[in-house]
Amino acid sequence: MISINENYNKLKASYLFSDIAARVSDYSKKNPxxxxxxxxxxxxxxxxxxxxxxxxxxxxxEMADESSFxxxxxxxxxxxxxxxxxxxxxxxxxxxxxxxxxxxxDGAKCDTSNIQEIxxxxxxxxxxxxxxxxxxxxxxxxxxxxxxxxxxxxxxxYLESTRENGFVxxxxxxxxxxxxxxxxxxxxxAIATKEQLKQWVDYAHKNRSLILFDAAYECFIRDxxxxxxxxxxxxxxxxxxxxxSFSKNAGxxxxxxxxxxxxxxxxxxxxxxxxxxxxxxxxxxxxxxxxGVSYPVQRAAEAVYTSxxxxxxxxxxDYYLKNAxxxxxxxxTLGFLCTGGKNSPYVWxxxxxxxxxxxxxxxxxxxxxxxxxxxxxxCGEQYIRISAFxxxxxxxxxxxxxxxxxx
Ligand SMILES: *Cc1c(COP(=O)(O)O)cnc(C)c1O
Numbered sequence: 055m056i057s058i059n060e061n062y063n064k065l066k067a068s069y070l071f072s073d074i075a076a077r078v079s080d081y082s083k084k085n086p087x088x089x090x091x092x093x094x095x096x097x098x099x100x101x102x103x104x105x106x107x108x109x110x111x112x113x114x115x116e117m118a119d120e121s122s123f124x125x126x127x128x129x130x131x132x133x134x135x136x137x138x139x140x141x142x143x144x145x146x147x148x149x150x151x152x153x154x155x156x157x158x159x160d161g162a163k164c165d166t167s168n169i170q171e172i173x174x175x176x177x178x179x180x181x182x183x184x185x186x187x188x189x190x191x192x193x194x195x196x197x198x199x200x201x202x203x204x205x206x207x208x209x210x211x212y213l214e215s216t217r218e219n220g221f222v223x224x225x226x227x228x229x230x231x232x233x234x235x236x237x238x239x240x241x242x243x244a245i246a247t248k249e250q251l252k253q254w255v256d257y258a259h260k261n262r263s264l265i266l267f268d269a270a271y272e273c274f275i276r277d278x279x280x281x282x283x284x285x286x287x288x289x290x291x292x293x294x295x296x297x298x299s300f301s302k303n304a305g306x307x308x309x310x311x312x313x314x315x316x317x318x319x320x321x322x323x324x325x326x327x328x329x330x331x332x333x334x335x336x337x338x339x340x341x342x343x344x345x346g347v348s349y350p351v352q353r354a355a356e357a358v359y360t361s362x363x364x365x366x367x368x369x370x371x372d373y374y375l376k377n378a379x380x381x382x383x384x385x386x387t388l389g390f391l392c393t394g395g396k397n398s399p400y401v402w403x404x405x406x407x408x409x410x411x412x413x414x415x416x417x418x419x420x421x422x423x424x425x426x427x428x429x430x431x432x433c434g435e436q437y438i439r440i441s442a443f444x445x446x447x448x449x450x451x452x453x454x455x456x457x458x459x460x461x
Contacts, residue, residue, distance in 0.1 A: 243394015
């Protein structure tokens, strides 16, 4: 008899995006003439930067000619891309990351999902609430949790992000072995200061823990005093892994390219308490299970680091930031407590009702789709997330309609 992995049965059916889709389609059926503005999902809307497109095209042409054709590439990614990343994203800022510590992949989603398999099943994990659901579900699948009760799994230490702590979770009183952090945060848009990250790094040293730092939105940070990388904190390279992606800065959500930085100094421990470099485990994992990202895609990503590429990425992210600013300003003027919207494409809004009721109100009265905060965890129950990923014109229109509805 072929038995299933029973852990899959513990997964709460994730109704969030299908629930949203069902309510939206129901509404459009009843209101066929009403134009709906979607500020719900976290997907970019603008085209790839022209610099990326040019490199993408010429790399495809190389594949058409036997003299320049490439087959399997290095599992860790081509050196041309890893070197540009180390140089432009880290060395330039004085951060001691080398190209052989960079692993190219087809997404930060896969990497943040897969990384947990190099650690023991018996570790304790600390996961923020609200959160990007991938971190929770992959640990459920791996068998690190019990069943779910009241939107919480037994066996997870929930790191609550609330108004009281400015949506940056406090250090837990108990030791936690593996800690997930994401700044600028999805869904709250909050950003930890250097002092706050230092507390986590110190905690990880003290408790022999490891931090998984998801920096998928670092490109939206404009305030220079805020950390864009966990490696800005001294000693973080011994206790942290950082995830980055070309999805949100350069619009690669459908093109697929990301990278993970595993410093050679980063350590975990074997059953005898001996220190083991995590780099060697991740290299082994990737070279066994992954065959790399396609050559044209890596060339397209490389173009992000040319001078035109940098300018175009800056314009792209500035565009979304302007949307975010408008959302933040309007919602704050309407009297809502908001976080995010600065240095982040998301605005996290405290409603005066249950998050699904707030969602329904905005859909039915304003024709605007947001994301109910409860979909990201228990701490999101009174909140909604509004995303800046749309055209400025649509954001203006959406905010005007919300204003009419709520004022
Ligand atoms: C969008 C996003 C990513 C990026 O995922 P990709 O697989 O690289 O597209 C990673 N983490 C968070 C929290 C995100 O919202």
